[in-house]
Ligand SMILES: C[C@@]1(CC(=O)O)c2cc3[nH]c(cc4nc(cc5[nH]c(cc(n2)[C@H]1CCC(=O)O)[C@@](C)(CC(=O)O)[C@@H]5CCC(=O)O)C(CC(=O)O)=C4CCC(=O)O)c(CCC(=O)O)c3CC(=O)O
């Protein structure tokens with residue numbers, strides 16, 4: 001088993017090529033669209049949903065079998081056809097060009113795998129079983145979705161503001177860390193949700209964070 005390294009990629013406007021047009025390719029394309037990538041689909045057939053995304057101009061679709069030139073200028077390749085030998089060939093072409101590839105029918109033969117994902121605004125939770133059990137990864141994300149609901153959209157935006165203020169106002173790194181850790185307790189998060197004063201009253205915010213930090217030390 002590979003020792004996979006998790007990371008978040010910036011793909012906005014970057015060419016990502018998905019080969020295959022079934023449910024698996026659709027899932028990969030959907031994640032790429034959420035990341036605002038420039039999605040290219042290459043496949044003779046496509047699901048109704050993929051066709052709809054194509055018709056709405058959300059992705060480009062080349063309706064034929066894969067050829068090597070499809071990889072030109074790509075930053076990521078997804079081999080999600082139902083033909084093992086085609087997926088293997090795609091991984092070879094990608095390797096030759098130094099483009100990381102995902103191989104849907106044989107994860108270990110690719111450069112990266114795709115975890116199960118929950119997006120709640122800027123909060124991005126992922127789960128992976130390193131290929132041993134994609135269904136387990138999906139189940140865990142389902143559980144996290146119940147725990148981290150819509151509220152967290154607002155939390156993340158409030159935290160962005162708070163962090164900006166704390167970084168501007170507090171020079172000492174240890175103190176900054178203490179305040180920012182205090183800012184993410186359940187109590188604090190609930191408070192920020194109804195705190196429309198955050199932007200305007202920066203000193204009040206710092207004062208409140210100090211209180212919360214002291215309570216934590218308690
Ligand atoms: C290695 C990996 C490569 C990759 O695709 O990146 C891979 C490989 C394979 N998946 C297979 C099957 C299934 N995959 C799913 C679901 C998901 N698969 C995803 C990722 C990954 N799948 C990567 C590992 C990720 C990790 O472990 O962290 C998820 C998380 C993300 C996504 O695809 O976007 C998405 C959940 C999305 C969600 O719902 O949240 C289900 C569940 C279902 O359909 O209900 C089943 C049926 C149950 C089962 O077989 O376990 C098969 C066998 C195919 C066959 O039987 O021929 C292979 C091939 C093999 O075994 O290597």
Ligand SMILES: NC(=O)C1=CN([C@@H]2O[C@H](COP(=O)(O)OP(=O)(O)OC[C@H]3O[C@@H](n4cnc5c(N)ncnc54)[C@H](O)[C@@H]3O)[C@@H](O)[C@H]2O)C=CC1
Pocket residue numbers: 019020021022023024025042043044045046047064065066080081082083086103104105134
């Ligand atoms: N990674 C994952 O999450 C999962 C992977 N799989 C694997 O992924 C494969 C694909 O799964 P599905 O989407 O359900 O398959 P599918 O059979 O629904 O779709 C396969 C697609 O590949 C296209 N295709 C065939 N030859 C091609 C070529 N030479 N170039 C480009 N496109 C080509 C077909 O037109 C079709 O749209 C399965 O065979 C299975 O091995 C299956 C389930 C989950």
